[in-house]
Amino acid sequence: MIRATGLAKRFGRRDVLTGLDVAARAGHVTALIGANGAGKTTLIKILLGLTRSDSGTISVDGRPLDGSPGYRAIIGYMPQIARFPAHASGRDLLGILTTLRGAATPADLSLVEAFGLAEQFERPLGVLSGGTRQKVNAVLAFAFQPRLLILDEPTAGLDPLACRVLKDRILAERAVGTTVLITSHVLPELEELADDALCLDAGRAAWQGPVDQLKLQTASTSLERAVAGMLRRTPEVLAR
Amino acid sequence: MTTMLPVLRPMIRETLRSRWLLALVLGLVALGELLLRFGGGGPTTLVSLLDVALIVTPLAGLVVGTMQLHHGREMTELLLAQPVTRGRLFVVLYLGAALPLALALVIGLLAPFAWHGMLAGPGALRVLGLAATAGTLAFITTAIAFVIAMRVDDRVRALSVALVAWCITTILWDGLVLLVALLLGEHPIEVPLMLMLALNPVDVARVLLLLGSDAAALLGYTGAMLARLLGTATGRLALLATLALWILGPCLAARRVFQQKDF
Numbered sequence: 001m002i003r004a005t006g007l008a009k010r011f012g013r014r015d016v017l018t019g020l021d022v023a024a025r026a027g028h029v030t031a032l033i034g035a036n037g038a039g040k041t042t043l044i045k046i047l048l049g050l051t052r053s054d055s056g057t058i059s060v061d062g063r064p065l066d067g068s069p070g071y072r073a074i075i076g077y078m079p080q081i082a083r084f085p086a087h088a089s090g091r092d093l094l095g096i097l098t099t100l101r102g103a104a105t106p107a108d109l110s111l112v113e114a115f116g117l118a119e120q121f122e123r124p125l126g127v128l129s130g131g132t133r134q135k136v137n138a139v140l141a142f143a144f145q146p147r148l149l150i151l152d153e154p155t156a157g158l159d160p161l162a163c164r165v166l167k168d169r170i171l172a173e174r175a176v177g178t179t180v181l182i183t184s185h186v187l188p189e190l191e192e193l194a195d196d197a198l199c200l201d202a203g204r205a206a207w208q209g210p211v212d213q214l215k216l217q218t219a220s221t222s223l224e225r226a227v228a229g230m231l232r233r234t235p236e237v238l239a240r
Numbered sequence: 241m242t243t244m245l246p247v248l249r250p251m252i253r254e255t256l257r258s259r260w261l262l263a264l265v266l267g268l269v270a271l272g273e274l275l276l277r278f279g280g281g282g283p284t285t286l287v288s289l290l291d292v293a294l295i296v297t298p299l300a301g302l303v304v305g306t307m308q309l310h311h312g313r314e315m316t317e318l319l320l321a322q323p324v325t326r327g328r329l330f331v332v333l334y335l336g337a338a339l340p341l342a343l344a345l346v347i348g349l350l351a352p353f354a355w356h357g358m359l360a361g362p363g364a365l366r367v368l369g370l371a372a373t374a375g376t377l378a379f380i381t382t383a384i385a386f387v388i389a390m391r392v393d394d395r396v397r398a399l400s401v402a403l404v405a406w407c408i409t410t411i412l413w414d415g416l417v418l419l420v421a422l423l424l425g426e427h428p429i430e431v432p433l434m435l436m437l438a439l440n441p442v443d444v445a446r447v448l449l450l451l452g453s454d455a456a457a458l459l460g461y462t463g464a465m466l467a468r469l470l471g472t473a474t475g476r477l478a479l480l481a482t483l484a485l486w487i488l489g490p491c492l493a494a495r496r497v498f499q500q501k502d503f
Contacts, residue, residue, distance in 0.1 A: 072323040
């Protein structure tokens with residue numbers, strides 16, 4: 001579904017991506033793991049066309065990204081906790097996105113009900129709590145039958161109940177063949193959801209493959225230990 | 241373009257609901273009312289209002305435009321993640337910021353004249369001209385603000401650049417013009433002064449408005465020269481064309497920066 005080769009990006013004097021080769025399988029959940037500054041956000045931004053790579057290629061669903069916006073019709077994107085316009089309601093934002101996308105089918109709002117958000121969805125975002133805004137954020141990402149979900153720290157700020165609702169929804173999406181790319185700093189949570197792991201370090205892919213295999217290779221019982229073990233085994237990566 | 245209207249509407253509503261815009265309208269209405277009530281309502285009223293409008297409009301356009309784009313950065317990123325071209329999105333963001341500001345200025349400037357019954361009659365054209373020019377300046381300065389906001393990622397630095405740009409266009413530029421006039425006093429200075437005038441949209445707007453009033457005589461030698469050179473129909477047309485170029489240039493620049501930017 002996603003394939004990147006030799007992706008490089010430099011911001012000023014800082015090399016953020018240094019020849020990144022990654023792939024994410026269609027219909028699977030891929031966990032994007034890495035320390036702060038490893039390049040996770042930059043990879044997502046290049047994937048969304050927000051940022052352009054200096055060199056290398058990236059393709060979504062077999063189509064190389066060339067600056068035309070059409071490919072984004074299949075993407076549902078949930079950014080990290082965002083401050084959206086304070087006076088607009090979730091319903092207003094949904095209207096904006098519906099128009100921009102020229103969506104033919106009515107938006108799927110089942111998450112509004114699942115979150116118990118019916119009342120807050122009509123109220124200005126400025127008066128909602130951070131967690132509630134994050135729920136609105138999730139509703140928007142899942143609303144347009146995406147075939148590729150890009151979720152950046154989706155559970156940050158959510159209460160345990162809402163977390164459960166969101167994770168169940170992600171698993172349901174996976175069951176119908178949606179590809180999911182997800183980042184989180186909570187590794188046990190990723191372990192519950194992810195089929196594959198994609199570990200970035202200093203702008204390169206340090207390790208990628210099925211989560212089970214990662215655990216086997218590092219003789220670990222959990223993803224958290226496996227990632228720690230993997231990083232320990234590559235001291236030159238840590239040294240950078 | 242019509243397909244973007246439903247997107248533009250909530251954007252404009254968002255800007256209209258913010259407090260600074262209301263403060264701007266109320267401030268202009270209060271000032272206009274004061275001037276009309278106690279200033280006698282003569283031509284000096286209009287010149288006083290013109291002075292304020294030419295200082296406040298660039299300030300509002302530059303500072304608020306810069307801050308608004310920085311403040312809405314996350315929203316912009318969400319919109320960019322949708323299947324739309326950046327060109328279309330730029331139109332929405334730009335009009336969403338510039339249109340409400342222009343509207344606020346026009347309403348704030350015209351309202352006092354409206355209920356004093358001065359929007360019909362001999363002086364009406366000048367009042368309407370002032371409002372239209374202020375609205376035009378709102379579009380120009382908002383476009384410049386967009387360029388600043390996208391080129392300078394740090395909020396505080398972007399704000400200071402915007403303030404410096406405001407100082408230059410409203411205060412420093414006139415000092416520079418005066419300096420050049422003094423230094424080149426012995427030589428024919430029409431051409432360099434015309435060029436300097438054209439390089440500052442606020443000056444273009446001021447001259448355009450002053451030419452229409454008796455106050456041009458107050459400007460002394462420069463005013464007399466300007467009246468002679470630009471007071472003709474051709475001169476006014478040239479000023480209008482310069483103002484139009486000032487809308488087009490910054491808009492195209494802002495659009496270009498927007499299309500190439502890494503968010």
